Amino acid sequence: MKNPSQDPNRALEVIKEIENMVSQPNFDLEKREDIKVEIRVNENIAPAMFKMDPLIPGGYVANSLTIKAMRPDIFVLGDSLEDLSAPYSCGCGKEFDVQFWKLCPYCGRDIKI
Numbered sequence: 520m521k522n523p524s525q526d527p528n529r530a531l532e533v534i535k536e537i538e539n540m541v542s543q544p545n546f547d548l549e550k551r552e553d554i555k556v557e558i559r560v561n562e563n564i565a566p567a568m569f570k571m572d573p574l575i576p577g578g579y580v581a582n583s584l585t586i587k588a589m590r591p592d593i594f595v596l597g598d599s600l601e602d603l604s605a606p607y608s609c610g611c612g613k614e615f616d617v618q619f620w621k622l623c624p625y626c627g628r629d630i631k632i
Contacts, residue, residue: 556577556578556579557572557575557577557578557579558572558578558579558580558581558586559572559574559575559578559579559580559581560580560581560582560583560586561580561581561582562582562583563582564580564581564582564585565582566582566584566585566624566625566626567585567588567613567615567624567625568581568582568585569581569585584624584625584627585624587622587627588620588621588622588623588624588627589619589620589621589624590618590619590620590621593618593619604616604618605617605618607630607632609623609625609626609628609630610626610628611623611625611626611628613625613626617630617632
């Protein structure tokens with residue numbers, strides 16, 4: 520009896536499965552969910568922080584630098600963001616996840632990658 524891992528027919532099947540997967544997209548963007556969040560300016564909020572908005576249900580407040588620094592579109596693949604984190608250390612000494620910001624939310628410096 521042949522070892523299944525040495526079976527050339529099975530190896531060909533695996534190769535064909537892999538070739539078929541190459542042309543398929545990794546994510547089904549047709550099933551995406553677009554969510555819009557209202558964010559108001561409140562300069563009393565610390566940089567890079569958000570608080571629930573007491574005036575707009577489901578909204579948030581943040582200072583103007585935070586709003587300027589954040590990316591307008593964030594692509595999320597589920598509940599966990601840990602696999603996609605991209606830590607960044609700014610010259611101001613603060614660390615943050617660069618996937619959410621287009622510039623430093625603490626000092627406003629450009630992100631140099």
